[in-house]
Amino acid sequence: MISKNFNRSEFACKCGCGFSTVDVELLEVLELVRAAFNSPVSINSACRCESWNRHVGGGLKSKHLQGIAADIVVKGVEPKVVYTLLNDMNQNKFGIGSYKTFTHIDVRPNRARW
Secondary structure: OOOOOOOHHHHOOOOOOOOOOOOHHHHHHHHHHHHHHOOOEEEEEOOOOHHHHHHOOOOOOOHHHHOOEEEEEEOOOOHHHHHHHHHHHOOOOEEEEEOOOOEEEEOOOOEEEO
16 A cells, blocks of 8 residues: 555556556655545556557546556546545646546646646
8 A cells, every 4th residue: 555545456557567666746645545535546547658658548648648547437436526625726737638537637737627
């Protein structure tokens, strides 16, 4: 375990290459989300090597390549609700995206929303 609720393997690239960098700030944000909803947070995708990022259709400048992003699902909570919480908590920074089945969060220093 690298924090109260997460272990390093949850952040590893899905191709099995071993890339599993965990950004401390991202981990802190995910713990806040877990506490706010009092519900488990599943990580669909976090670290990605260049090959896996291409395989899944990720962008050339994807924050997943830097190990500072995660696509998450909070058990029992709609992605738009998770998006709203993250946006409210981080008005002037981070990349936050709402998708049909998950929410994207990255800890870039500037604000990006989609």
